[in-house]
Amino acid sequence: MPADDVSADFDAVYAAQFADLTVQLYAYFGDRQEAQDVVQEAFCRALRRWSKVSRYDDPVAWVRRVAWNLAVSRWRRSRTALSFLRRQRPQEPVVDGPTTVRIELVQALAALPPVQRRAVVLHYLGDMSVAEIAEREGVAVGTVKSWLHRGRTGLAAQLHQPSEEVRRA
Template sequence: MRDPSDFDAFYAGSVRRLISQMYAMTGSRTEAEDLVQEAYARAWQSWEKVSAYRDPEAWVRTVACRIRVSVWRKTVNRMAAHRRHGVEDEVPGASADYVAVVAALRRIPSEQRRAIVLHHLVGLSVEEVAHETGARPGTVKARLSRGRQAMAPYLSDSTPDPRPTDQEVSHHGC
């Protein structure tokens, strides 16, 4: 039988972290909140099974990423509207550095973005990132290296326009 207090503790202890991680992966605070909320709803529905996993938080994060991929068309339209109107996501209380990192993450391919978020922001080892993403450790290392190189120009003192281009938006995975 599901124990609501176990789920409540899990939710309270991980929701802010997962929203932050998904924000870094997607570049949209609203989208991150929606994805994480839906993933938690699915976790609750399967809580007996999910709670027995070694890392239920990784399960929720993976589900959130899968949801993101399945609603890609909606995301593309939303981002296009934001670019068209010059609206930037504002995250109350987020540091300027964090916002700059998220803007740089928007400009790199989704596989690199996911590896960087999981490794550098979530704190997973290369092996854990490989397990969560289904990639080999060598592939994860290459994605991390290429992603850091691709982000570097956007994190210098002369940071270019943080809004993604149409080509960058086409990197739609989580």
Template sequence: MTEEEFADFYRRSVHRITGQLYVMTGDFHEAQDVVQEAFVRAWNSRGRLDRDLGPDAWVRTVAWRLAVSRWRRLVRGRAAWEQRADPLTSGGPDPGMVDIERALRDMPARQRQCATLFYVCDLTVDQIAAETRLASGTVKTHLSRARARFADSLGPRPGVRTAGRATDRPSPSGEDHR
């Protein structure tokens, strides 16, 4: 990859990959740091970037591994999550996004990574398997468990049909037939 091609790749990809890593890690500043470090490493290896997965996947994978390494070095990693400001009191995103962020934050790292690659990055199961070096069945298992966690964390929504009726309407007789 020439310098011009790399510069064009960087301009096209840096914001998207940073957003993807933000969803994976739950920390925007950490995502920015690891993505920048991954692009520095990509610059140094631009002649060898994996053509099969593509440079986006290479940078995203390196950034993810950097994030995991940093997280492992934290002595009190869980305390770091708890020290973050509550988005509801600091003028953060809307409550629906906070619910999704909390659901993602409560997932194991591999589940969160697979869910992000599938739902945010719009990768196929096979692409996720290649990028994460997991078996396709393992990726499917992580996605299935992530969906179950989303369902548990986010719960039924008013007006959303479940079991043939809307959740915000009582039965005609006033009884609960669940």
């Protein structure tokens, strides 16, 4: 693949996926800037080996996996590279504050155990099936169903929704 094509390919994937991945990790962290840092780091790692990653069947899945692995390993708290990324951030424009619903949902997610929170986020924001989450997490499908069920119940309780409205997996 010519170098220009590789560059263009990376730019296209970056443009198409950055925001969506950031939303997923924002729901997981509850911190949008931290989510952006982790996603940017994942793309940096992808770029470094893009000639190989771009040949995978699903390069986006690789980036997503790295981003989530970084999130789970708490890499973000210990790597000084973050300080460099922070210096690169564009100035944040003044925007409207988050809506009440968004705050409540993010707070409710934060109250869930990490595995349940991750399963819920991957399912609802990552559009991943139960089987895909199970493969990603290296657990049985039934385990993911249990996580999702508990996660939904926990969210319903936090959000004061009647638990019977929560759909079973």
